[in-house]
Amino acid sequence: MDLPPLIQSFVLHFGEMGSRWGINRTVGQIYALLFVSPQPLNADEITDKLGVSRSNVSMGLKELIAWRLVRLQHRPGDRRDYFSAPDDVWTIFKTLAEERQRREVEPTLSMLRDALLETPSSPEEQYAQARMRQMYELMELMTEWFAEVRKLSPATLERLMTLGAKVQKLLEARDRLRLLPSRGKPGARIEEELP
Template identity: 85%
Template sequence: MNLPPLIQAFVLHFGEMGSRWGINRTVGQIYALLFVADRALNADEITEKLGVSRSNVSMGLKELQAWRLVRLEHRPGDRREYFSAPEDVWTIFKTLAEERQRREVEPTLSMLRDALLVSPDSAEERHAQARMREMYALMEQMTEWFAEIRKLSPETLARLMALGAKVQKLLEMKDKLRLVPPPPEEVA
């Protein structure tokens, strides 16, 4: 690798993490490099900096484009394509979540919907279908929640996350307030 030590450590880590996230090491390294780069890079620059083959870089860039995680730029008078990662980390997070939703959650929900329409033939199938119904309900609820979260601005998301456990305390306080009877003068 032809990178300064700090950047190399980050790129290598993302390469290792990539395999845990279901992408290959080179794709993780390419993304990490584009994320920390101070400018858009072309495939030849990425190849040189990472010390990997040009074909690996091309395939990795195509995969990152399919995930909508890199932007493609063309420059006047230059036939090469330049790539960069979105600047806003919230945009990256939302894009990743949307792609995982599309690639993993939606097909599973579809399969579960189909399975719930089947008439079970045995106690074993009725049990399995009941468990599938529970999974479907949770995944559907999470999907609805995620749709609402996606509508929030990055600033609101950051404030919501900063609340942390305070949200739980607020909900507990709301539940306690519901248990308190209204004052006598309000009772009609």
């Protein structure tokens, strides 16, 4: 690799992590290089910097474009394609989550829906179907939550994530308030007034 030590360490780590995330090591390295590059790079520059074959770089770039993690750009008077990663890390996070949902969650939900429509023919299948229903309900709840999160602005999403355990305390306080009688309405519960 023809990279400064700090960048090389980052690129190598992303290559290792990429193989654990189910992508090719070179794809992880290409993405890491583009992520830290101050300007877009063409395939030849990526090949030289990473010391990998041009065909691996071409295939890796195609995969990253399919994941919507790399932008293709052109420069006036230059026939080569240039590539860059999105600047905003929240955009990258949302894109990754959307693509994983489309590629992994939606097919699993579809399979579970089909399985839940089947009529079990044995106690073993009844048990299995009940477990599948639990999985389906959890995944559906997560899908709905993610749809709401995607609507948030990056600033709001960052604030939400930094709340951490404070959200749990807020929900616990809300649950305690629901059990208290409401003032002015004998016998009524505060839960009618809470979201």
